[in-house]
Amino acid sequence: MGCCYSGEDGNSREPEETDPLIPHPNPVSKPPNGTEWPTPGVPSPPTDGQALLTSILTKTAQNIIDVSAADSVVMEQHEIMDKARQYSTKLAMLSTSLPQKKALTLPSLTSQPHQVLASDLVPYSDVQQVSKIAAYAYSAISQIKVDAKEELVVQFAIP
Amino acid sequence: MTTAALTAGLERIPDQVGYLVISEDGVLASAGELENDEHTAGVMMQMARTACRFRLSGSTDAPFKRMSVILEDFVYVVTISGQKVFVVKRQNNQHEPVNV
Numbered sequence: 196m197g198c199c200y201s202g203e204d205g206n207s208r209e210p211e212e213t214d215p216l217i218p219h220p221n222p223v224s225k226p227p228n229g230t231e232w233p234t235p236g237v238p239s240p241p242t243d244g245q246a247l248l249t250s251i252l253t254k255t256a257q258n259i260i261d262v263s264a265a266d267s268v269v270m271e272q273h274e275i276m277d278k279a280r281q282y283s284t285k286l287a288m289l290s291t292s293l294p295q296k297k298a299l300t301l302p303s304l305t306s307q308p309h310q311v312l313a314s315d316l317v318p319y320s321d322v323q324q325v326s327k328i329a330a331y332a333y334s335a336i337s338q339i340k341v342d343a344k345e346e347l348v349v350q351f352a353i354p
Numbered sequence: 355m356t357t358a359a360l361t362a363g364l365e366r367i368p369d370q371v372g373y374l375v376i377s378e379d380g381v382l383a384s385a386g387e388l389e390n391d392e393h394t395a396g397v398m399m400q401m402a403r404t405a406c407r408f409r410l411s412g413s414t415d416a417p418f419k420r421m422s423v424i425l426e427d428f429v430y431v432v433t434i435s436g437q438k439v440f441v442v443k444r445q446n447n448q449h450e451p452v453n454v
Binding site (some may be wrong): 301303 | 402429436440444
């Protein structure tokens with residue numbers, strides 16, 4: 196889950212994009228309900244029902260971030276602009292290294308579009324022949340079927 | 355090539371009844387029965403794109419120069435040149451020969 200940023204080292208380093216924006220308001224220092232803290236020398240999960248429940252509760256409490264309890268993060272306008280600029284620079288760096296999509300560009304089929312479009316139409320006999328071939332192909336494909344020779348599911352026979 | 359130069363040639367195609375010039379951004383020119391026909395433009399664009407993806411075995415280029423959509427009375431002939439798709443609607447003069 197990652198560690199919490201305590202903010203006590205004086206903010207001397209550059210904020211990274213992975214830093215949590217909201218500092219954890221409740222660093223767990225004592226278990227809830229005042230029950231005993233599980234001893235560090237016991238790695239295995241407690242078998243006792245109550246202790247099991249307690250361990251689940253403490254784990255959940257550690258993972259929950261209470262947004263209402265945190266100090267509201269006040270970012271000034273220039274900080275927001277700085278962050279936005281930082282992110283768009285990073286994005287620009289990444290997008291130049293990604294390969295461009297080639298599928299969108301249309302290939303050029305001819306340099307003489309008018310000539311190609313004005314040429315004679317496809318002869319009727321050719322169209323008839325192609326239609327017949329397509330009909331044969333369609334008929335052949337529709338006749339593809341599975342020839343079941345054996346049962347798929349069998350009973351194990353235990354001798 | 356200016357749009358006027360492109361369309362002048364299309365006007366002169368024998369037995370044409372309309373045409374479209376389409377780019378990636380949309381319809382550049384249209385006339386006749388295809389005037390303002392964005393629907394046909396969209397369909398033809400999609401058909402042309404699909405056809406361009408076919409490859410004959412052992413070849414890297416698109417395997418055709420012109421695509422013909424043949425209906426009973428009309429034919430749409432389509433080609434691509436200089437990043438533009440040209441569609442011309444022509445009268446279909448190819449019919450079943452009559453045996454006398």
